[in-house]
Amino acid sequence: MPFLELPQNDALLRFEPGQVTFHYLVSTPTSPTFVWAQEHASELASSLLADANRSTSNSTSAQAHGGKVELDPNFPIILFLPSECFSVAHLFSAQLANRMLSSHFNLIALDPRGHGLTKDVPIVQTAGRKYDLDIKAADCLDFLDLLLGSKTWQKGIHILACSMSGLVAARMGAAWPGSFQSIMITSPILEEETSFMVESFQGIKELLEESWHTLHSNPTNDAERRPSEACFAMDSCAKLPGEVVQGFTFRWAGSESIPHHISSYLSRTWLERLVLHEKGLEAARDWWFDLYWLRRRMPDASVASIRCDILVVEGDSDLPYDRNVGQEIAALFRNARRVKVEQVANAPFLLSVKRPEELSRVICEFLEIKEGQEETPTQEKMNLKLKLGMGERMLGLDAEERFELVKVYAPDLVADSDDDDEEDEEGHHSDEEDSDSGEGESSTDPEDAPVYRLRINSVGNAKKGTESRLSATTRTNGTGSRASVSNHLPSMPGSQEDGSGPVVRTLQETHL
Known part of the structure; x- marks a missing residue:
C-alpha cells in the first residue's frame, strides 16, 4: 500500500526504523487516481460495505493485487503539501482531480506527520530540539529521495504548498538547489507571525x-x-x-x-x-x-540559493493579516528565475477549499497548460488499455484510504455524527455483546479500532445492488476515537437526497 517508511535519524527526530511512515497517493495521466475517485466514489463506498462480508484473509489477498500506482517517467511531478492539520486529500481535492493537471503531471499527494493517515511521532525529551520547519522539510526531502531514488526527476518536479507548508517548500528548494522547477504557494503566511x-x-x-x-x-x-x-x-x-x-x-x-x-x-x-x-x-x-x-526567518544565503520559478496566490478579502502578504513572500526569492503573484478577487484565505476553480486556473496558467492539449489518437488508444485496470487498483487500496477518498469526493455518502444521536450508544452496546460472546473478534481491541459510518440508503441509491450487503459490521487494526462532535465548525449544510435519511451503518473508519 502507499505508505513509505523514512530511515531512522535521531537528529531529525526519527528514533526508530519505520517510526515515521508517510502516507501518500500517486496519480498519473494513465492512472488518474483522484479523477477516478471523484467519478466512482459510490463504487469505493460500496467496496467498504462489501468488505464487511469478506474475511480478513480474502480482503488482504485482494488488496495485494492493487492500490499502488507507479510514477510515469514521461511526465513531470507535482508534489502536494497540505497545511496545518488538513489531510492533503481534503485540502487539495479539486486540484488533485483537475483534469488538466491530471493529464499532464504525476501528482503526489503527501500527508506529513500528523496529517491524514500519517501518524504523529512522540518527541523524546532528550532529543534536544523540537519538530520545526527544517525537520518537516527534511522529512519531505527524504520521502522524495526514497520514492524517486534520486534528488532529481528528468521531466522536473514542482511543489504546490499551502500556508505553513509554503515555508516548508522554500526550505526544500534551498536544500536541493536545482531539483525543483517551481514552488507554488497558496494562502501564504509570513515567516514570522505578527x-x-x-x-x-x-x-x-x-x-x-x-x-x-x-x-x-x-x-x-x-x-x-x-x-x-x-x-x-x-x-x-x-x-x-x-x-x-x-x-x-x-x-x-x-x-x-x-x-x-x-x-x-x-x-x-x-x-x-x-x-x-x-x-x-x-x-x-x-x-x-x-x-x-519555532518559526524563524531563513538565512539569506539559503533563500539566495532558490532559483526556480515562484508562484504566490492569495485572496483579497477577510485575510488573517491587516494586509495582503503575497508580494512580501515573493520578494524573499530575489534570485528566482521567474516570480508571479496572483490575487483572487473577493476570496478569503483558504483558496483551495473556498475558490478551488480559480486556484486551479491560476496554477494551470502558471505551468503553461493550455486547453486543447489533448492526447493524440495513438496515445489515447494506448492509455485506454492502461486505464482499464484503474478499478482494480483503486479497490485494492487499504480500506482507510478508500474511505478517505469517499469522504472527500462523496461526502453525502458519509454519515455525520449528528445524524443519529443514539447510533454510537447502540454500536457501543453491540460491541460489548460481541466482546462478551467472543465471536468475530479481530486481533485488536474493538474499542481501539476505528469505525466507518456510511449512509447506507445513499450508497444504495448511488450504486444499485448494494442493499443486500449491508448487514455486517467490521473493525480492523487502527487507532481512533468514536467521539460525537457536538459543535462542528460552521459549515454549509450537507445535501441529502430523498431516501438517504439518517440511516447509518457503522463499518471500519479512519482515525478522523
Missing part, C-alpha cells in the same frame, strides 16, 4: 488546555470502569471550545462558511488529537504547534 496572531494562537492554546484538563480530571471517568466504558463516556461528553471553532473558521474563510465535510473532518481530528489525546497539547506540539512557536 504579535496579534501570536496572541490569538496563545489564546486558542489556553482554551484547548482548559478543555483537556476539564475532561481528563472528570471524576466520573473512574478507574473501576471497563476500559471500553471509560473511553465511551469520555468521548461522549467531549467537545471543542466554541472560540477555537470560530477563530479558525474566520482565519480560513472569513465571513463565509467551511464545506460541511471539511468542518466535520476537522472537528473530529481536533477533538481526538487536541482534547481526547492522553497527552493533550503536548502531543500536538510534536506535529503542529511547534511549527508556529
